[in-house]
């Protein structure tokens with residue numbers, strides 16, 4: 724798919740068809756990660772692919788809300804990073820999350836970013852809940868979970884709120 728078409732098509736999809744994602748497509752989506760940029764080429768990010776319904780169900784309980792896409796998603800990718808290795812792991816992990824979402828669209832799939840960093844279930848950090856469930860070592864932080872599958876909703880024409888292109892300035896901030 725043409726790059727601009729992928730960008731336009733991407734929407735946050737939270738309801739998926741009861742249809743597995745082919746192994747070949749998962750591999751292609753993951754292969755795109757080899758093109759990630761990384762500050763000082765540290766590459767602190769790592770990824771856990773989840774295709775087990777029971778585990779998907781368990782990780783969906785890590786927040787009070789915001790995880791509805793995991794109810795029907797056949798797969799999810801947990802984006803983690805070694806936060807000791809890199810001081811800008813958040814940026815690295817965010818770029819990786821975006822790569823995954825756009826790669827999913829390119830393959831005819833859809834996805835949704837589920838924020839984990841800074842999110843809580845009650846008073847408990849979601850990051851810690853996911854780390855316990857998935858056996859993630861202590862020096863790693865969980866940035867996001869990307870739910871992926873075949874869309875069961877058509878949101879293409881439904882976007883009500885867009886980034887305001889008036890917030891792009893030339894040669895300095897424009898207060899107007």
Ligand SMILES: Cc1cc2nc3c(=O)[nH]c(=O)nc-3n(C[C@H](O)[C@H](O)[C@H](O)COP(=O)(O)O)c2cc1C
Nearest residue numbers: 733734735736737789790791792835836837838882
């Ligand atoms: C940093 C970030 C965190 C997000 N967290 C969540 C989330 O936890 N749960 C969710 O369902 N959607 C989440 N989203 C999706 C946004 O709600 C969505 O991008 C926004 O409503 C715009 O809609 P669109 O993605 O369809 O263009 C997140 C998006 C970003 C960029």
